[in-house]
Amino acid sequence: MSVDKATVRRIAKLARIALPEERVEPMMGELNGILGWIEQLQEVNVEGVEPMTSVVAQELRMRDDVVTTGGDAAAIVANAPRSEDNFFVVPKVLE
Amino acid sequence: MSERGARLIKGATGEWEIVIGMEVHAQVLSNAKLFSGAATTFGAEPNSQVSFVDAAMPGMLPVINRKCVEQAIRTGLGLKATINHRSVFDRKNYFYPDLPAGYQISQYKQPIVGAGEVTIDLPNGESRRVGIERLHLEQDAGKSLHDQHPDYSYVDLNRAGVALMEIVTKPHMRGSEEAAAFLRKLRAIVRYLGTCDGNMDEGSMRADVNVSVCRIGGYDKFRETGELKHLGIRCEIKNVNSMRFIAQAVEYEARRQVDILESGGTIAQETRLFDARAGETRSMRSKEEAHDYRYFPDPDLLPLEIDQAWIDEIARSLPELPDEKKARLMAAGLSAYDAAVLVAEKETADYFEAMVAEGVEAKAAANWLNNEYFGRLNKAGLTVTTGPVTPAQHAAILEMVASNIISGKIAKDVLDIVWQEGGDPRAHVEARGLRQVTDTSAIEAAVDAVIAANPDKVEEAKKKPKLAAWFVGQVMKETRGKANPQAVNAIVNDRLGIADGG
Amino acid sequence: MSEPTEFTLAEARDAVRAKKISSADLTKAFLSAVESARALNAFVTETPERALDMAKESDARIARDEARPLEGLPLAIKDLFCTKGVRTTAGSHILGNFVPPYESTVTQNLWDAGAVMLGKTNMDEFAMGSSNETSHFKPVINPWRARNSNQNLVPGGSSGGSAAAVSGSLCLAATGTDTGGSIRQPAAVAGIVGMKPTYGRCSRWGIVAFASSLDQAGPMTRTVRDAAILLRHMASVDEKDSTSVDLPVPDYEATLGSGVKGLRIGIPTEYRIDGAPPEIDALWAKGAEWLKAQGAEIIEVSLPHTKYALPAYYIVAPAEASSNLARYDGVRYGHRAAGTQDLTELYEKSRAEGFGPEVRRRILIGTYVLSAGYYDAYYLRAQKIRTLIKRDFEQAFEACDVLLTPATPGPAFALGEKSNNPISMYLNDVFTVTVNLAGLPAISVPAGLTANGLPLGLQIIGKAFDEATVLRAGRSIEVAANFSAKPQKWWTA
Numbered sequence A: 001m002s003v004d005k006a007t008v009r010r011i012a013k014l015a016r017i018a019l020p021e022e023r024v025e026p027m028m029g030e031l032n033g034i035l036g037w038i039e040q041l042q043e044v045n046v047e048g049v050e051p052m053t054s055v056v057a058q059e060l061r062m063r064d065d066v067v068t069t070g071g072d073a074a075a076i077v078a079n080a081p082r083s084e085d086n087f088f089v090v091p092k093v094l095e
Numbered sequence B: 001m002s003e004r005g006a007r008l009i010k011g012a013t014g015e016w017e018i019v020i021g022m023e024v025h026a027q028v029l030s031n032a033k034l035f036s037g038a039a040t041t042f043g044a045e046p047n048s049q050v051s052f053v054d055a056a057m058p059g060m061l062p063v064i065n066r067k068c069v070e071q072a073i074r075t076g077l078g079l080k081a082t083i084n085h086r087s088v089f090d091r092k093n094y095f096y097p098d099l100p101a102g103y104q105i106s107q108y109k110q111p112i113v114g115a116g117e118v119t120i121d122l123p124n125g126e127s128r129r130v131g132i133e134r135l136h137l138e139q140d141a142g143k144s145l146h147d148q149h150p151d152y153s154y155v156d157l158n159r160a161g162v163a164l165m166e167i168v169t170k171p172h173m174r175g176s177e178e179a180a181a182f183l184r185k186l187r188a189i190v191r192y193l194g195t196c197d198g199n200m201d202e203g204s205m206r207a208d209v210n211v212s213v214c215r216i217g218g219y220d221k222f223r224e225t226g227e228l229k230h231l232g233i234r235c236e237i238k239n240v241n242s243m244r245f246i247a248q249a250v251e252y253e254a255r256r257q258v259d260i261l262e263s264g265g266t267i268a269q270e271t272r273l274f275d276a277r278a279g280e281t282r283s284m285r286s287k288e289e290a291h292d293y294r295y296f297p298d299p300d301l302l303p304l305e306i307d308q309a310w311i312d313e314i315a316r317s318l319p320e321l322p323d324e325k326k327a328r329l330m331a332a333g334l335s336a337y338d339a340a341v342l343v344a345e346k347e348t349a350d351y352f353e354a355m356v357a358e359g360v361e362a363k364a365a366a367n368w369l370n371n372e373y374f375g376r377l378n379k380a381g382l383t384v385t386t387g388p389v390t391p392a393q394h395a396a397i398l399e400m401v402a403s404n405i406i407s408g409k410i411a412k413d414v415l416d417i418v419w420q421e422g423g424d425p426r427a428h429v430e431a432r433g434l435r436q437v438t439d440t441s442a443i444e445a446a447v448d449a450v451i452a453a454n455p456d457k458v459e460e461a462k463k464k465p466k467l468a469a470w471f472v473g474q475v476m477k478e479t480r481g482k483a484n485p486q487a488v489n490a491i492v493n494d495r496l497g498i499a500d501g502g
Numbered sequence C: 001m002s003e004p005t006e007f008t009l010a011e012a013r014d015a016v017r018a019k020k021i022s023s024a025d026l027t028k029a030f031l032s033a034v035e036s037a038r039a040l041n042a043f044v045t046e047t048p049e050r051a052l053d054m055a056k057e058s059d060a061r062i063a064r065d066e067a068r069p070l071e072g073l074p075l076a077i078k079d080l081f082c083t084k085g086v087r088t089t090a091g092s093h094i095l096g097n098f099v100p101p102y103e104s105t106v107t108q109n110l111w112d113a114g115a116v117m118l119g120k121t122n123m124d125e126f127a128m129g130s131s132n133e134t135s136h137f138k139p140v141i142n143p144w145r146a147r148n149s150n151q152n153l154v155p156g157g158s159s160g161g162s163a164a165a166v167s168g169s170l171c172l173a174a175t176g177t178d179t180g181g182s183i184r185q186p187a188a189v190a191g192i193v194g195m196k197p198t199y200g201r202c203s204r205w206g207i208v209a210f211a212s213s214l215d216q217a218g219p220m221t222r223t224v225r226d227a228a229i230l231l232r233h234m235a236s237v238d239e240k241d242s243t244s245v246d247l248p249v250p251d252y253e254a255t256l257g258s259g260v261k262g263l264r265i266g267i268p269t270e271y272r273i274d275g276a277p278p279e280i281d282a283l284w285a286k287g288a289e290w291l292k293a294q295g296a297e298i299i300e301v302s303l304p305h306t307k308y309a310l311p312a313y314y315i316v317a318p319a320e321a322s323s324n325l326a327r328y329d330g331v332r333y334g335h336r337a338a339g340t341q342d343l344t345e346l347y348e349k350s351r352a353e354g355f356g357p358e359v360r361r362r363i364l365i366g367t368y369v370l371s372a373g374y375y376d377a378y379y380l381r382a383q384k385i386r387t388l389i390k391r392d393f394e395q396a397f398e399a400c401d402v403l404l405t406p407a408t409p410g411p412a413f414a415l416g417e418k419s420n421n422p423i424s425m426y427l428n429d430v431f432t433v434t435v436n437l438a439g440l441p442a443i444s445v446p447a448g449l450t451a452n453g454l455p456l457g458l459q460i461i462g463k464a465f466d467e468a469t470v471l472r473a474g475r476s477i478e479v480a481a482n483f484s485a486k487p488q489k490w491w492t493a
C-alpha cells in the first residue's frame, strides 16, 4: 500500500500538523519509503494469532474511590501559554 | 394522542412509522474520577478538581477506579444484562480543547456490559420491552465556555475524566412517548441502584436520540429478522437534555425525514444538533467530516478482567428495582396505577417505604399519599423531599385514625396543621381537643338534643330513612366533628327506629 | 586512588560511605567535568545548585550515620524523566519551558535512595532516533573518536546524552529509556553498560511517553555491577502505573558473581544478518567462546520472526506515539504558535513548529496505520506479529536460559551519515528492538574495539523478570572481555 498526496494531506489534517503544500510531495515520498519497507509484514501468516494487548501478564490493578488530588488550579494552569482566572484560554471555538 | 397515533406520521404518499434508538451518557456516582484521584462534585471553581492525569501532563498514566467498574457492573445487572468477564479500554483519538490528552479513553469493541433490557411503562398502562445493546465505561470531557470573551474560549477541566456509562439501546422505541418513557425508566433504575444521580440539569444524564422512519411494517420485519435493512437511515440527534425536548426533537426530525423521502430524496446518516430555542434539529456534518477516531487498545491499561465472584457479590447487594417493587405493592393490594405512581421516583418510593416502616399498612399509606399528600405537594410546587411533612408524621396521623382517636376527616385537618406548623400530630390533637368522642352517653345526649329540637324532621325521617344523614350531620356539627361517626350513626338510627345500614 | 570522576558507582558508593571523599567534593568534581565537556552537548540542563544542595544533605546524613543506598552519588538524568521544578524537554521544542510540578517515580526512587542530580541529559526528540541528531537542542557528540581521527561521531540514541555523560566521565551513572534499543544501542557505541529491564519492572509514571507498550527505563553505567546497583533502586511497583509489575526487586548485586557455569546460552541463528561487518560476527563468536570457557553450554536456537521485528516496531511505536503526542497542542503547556486566528490553526501551527521532522514523520505514519480502513492491515497485524515474536522467545527459552547476540550492527558513525535515510537509521536497532516487542530484559556490555578503536557491545537477553541472570551473564562477558579502554578527553583541550 502506498499513500497519495490527498492521503498525505488528510493524515496531516487528522494529526493537526500543518503541512505546507510544497512539503506534501516530499512527505509522500518519505512515507511511501517507510510503508514500502513495512510491506514485508504482509507475507507473515497471522491466521488465528491473537494480537498482543498487554505486554505483561497480570491483572489490571484498581484504585480505591478516594479523592487524592486536586484543589490546586494554579499548578494545573502554571505552564499554560495563556490562562485567565485559572481557565485555559484558546481562540474562540465556533459551535 | 393514542399510542398508535404517536408513532405514525402521515405523509402525502401514505403513513410512516418512527423508529428510535438512544445513547444515554450517565455520569457514574463516585467520589473520584474514572482514572484519577480528583473529585467529581458539580459546580467547583475552574480547574480545582483536576489532577495532572486529567490535564494530560507529560508522563501521566491512568489507573482505574474500582468503584466506577463496580457501578457499571451494578447498572448492567439492573438492566438485566450480560456482564463481560473481559473488556478492553480503547483510545478514541480527536482534537478538542476540552479533551486534554487528544484522546478519550472509552470502550469500543469489547464493552464491560453486553445485551440487556428495560421494561417501559406507557401512559395508557401498557408495558413494552426495550433492548439494551451495550453499556461501556468512558471518560467525560471538560467544558469550554464560549460566552466569556468575544475572541476566546475558556476551558475548565473539572469534568474531564469523570466516569460515564454510555448506555446504547436497540432501535426498539416507536415514538417520542416511548423514548421519554425509556429515559424516565432508565433514570429511575440508575437512581434506585445509586449508580447515577440522574440529574439532567447538571448534565449527569445526557441523551442522544437516533431517529429513522420507515414504511408501515418495516419495524415488525426488523424485529422478526433482526436485519437493519428494514429500517430507514438514521440520524443521531445530540444534546437532547430534557424529557420535554425529546418529544420535540423526535417529532421534528421524523417529519423532516418523511418530507425528504416523500419528495424523492434520501436521508444522509449524520449527526444533528437539537436547537431547543428553535425547536429544530440542525446538521453537524461540517464538524463530522474529518472524524476518523483511530480507535486502538489503550497501551497504558490492561484488559479489565472481572471474575464471577465479584459479579455475584454485587448482584447480592442489588436493591429492589422499580418493576419488582411495583409488583410487590400490587400483590399487597395496591392498584397498578397507585403502585406505578409510588415507584416512578426513587424518593417517592423511599418516602412511602419509610411510612410502611413506621407501621402504616401499605394500602392505607398509598391511599393517604395519593389522595391527600401528593395533591398538596403539587399545588405548593413541592416534592416529597422538599415538602414539610415527614413519613413519621404521616404515620402518627394514620395511627390515630386506625385506633379511632381521630376520624378520617379530622385526620385531614391534622395534616393541614402539621403542614403549617410542623410538630407532633398527637400533640396537636391533644392541644386542640380534636380527640374523637367515643363516650356513648355524651353522644346520646347530643343526638337527643337534636331530635328534640326538630320534631318535624323526625316525622319526615321516619318516612324517608335517608334523612338520618341530616341528623348525623347536625350531631357532628354540634360536637365539632369529634364524635365518632359510626357511633352517631348507630344512635341516630336507633332513636329514629331505622334499621342499621338503612 | 584514581580520579573521583573515574570511579565506578560501586567504588564511589564505598568511598563516600567510608568518608574517603565527601559527596560535596565528588559532586564538585563531576560538575566541573560537566562544565568542561560542553563541547559534547551531553546535557540540556545542568543543575549545579540543586546538585550541591543534595550533596550537602547527603554529607549530613553520612555524618549522622544515616546513609541510604545511593547516598551522595551524582547521576545524570535523561531529559525524558519529569523532574519537579526542573525544566523537562524530551529533547523537543514543543515542550517549550515546561517545568513539571511532579517528579517521575524512577527519579523519586533514586532521590529517596540518596542520589544527587547533576542535570538533564540530551536525547533524540521524544526518544525518536538512534543518533541523537533529532534533538531540538543539537546533537550530542560521542566522546569516542576513531583512532587517528578527529571526526565527530554520534553517541547513538535516543539516550545519547546519558551515554556520552557516562562514557565521558561526566557522572557516575545515568538513567536512560529504551523503546527500541535507546539504552543498549548508545551504550554499545559509547563503550558503556546499558540495560533495559523487563517491561513493567520500572514505573513509567512521569516519563514522557513515546510508545507506551514498549517504553522502559533502565540504567546506563560503567560496569555491570553498577547497572545491578542502579536498577535495584530505579525499579519498583507503582500504584500510579497500571503496567508496572508487583514483584519483589531482588538484590541483583548479590548474585552478580555467580558466573555462568551450567547456564545454557542460546545463539539465535536469525541474528546473523547479511552485510554486517565481519568484526561484529567475530566479536559475537568470541563472546560465545568466553562464556563456554566459563562453563556455559552454547546452544543454537531459532527466532524465526526476527526479521519482522523492525517493520512491526515501525507500526506499533509510531501508532502509539501519534496518540501519546496528541496532548502537545499548545493549550495547557509547551509551545504555542504566535498569531493564530482559530483553534485548528493554533493546533496545526504549534505542532508543526514544535515537533522536528522525524517526530512529524512518525506521527503521520502512526496516524495513517490507525486510520479507518488501515488498522487491520497495519496495527492489528503488527500486534499479531508481536505475539509471534514473543512466542519465538518463549520457545527459545525452553532450550536456554539467556540469549547472546551482538548489540548493534556496527560502531558509532559520523554525524549526518545516516540522517537522510530513515530506514538505514532504523536498522541500528535491528538487534535490540525484538526485545522491546516481547517486553524482555536485556543488557549491552562493552566487549571489544573495532580495528580503528571504536567500542562494540554484546547483548544478553533474558526471560521476563529474570534480570538477575542477565546481569550474571553480562558480568561474565565483562570479566572475560576485560574492556578497559577509555575515550581520550579531547574535549577538555
Ligand SMILES: [Mg+2]
Binding pocket: B023, B166
Ligand atoms: Mg456514542
Ligand SMILES: [Zn+2]
Binding pocket: B025, B138, B166
Ligand atoms: Zn460516549
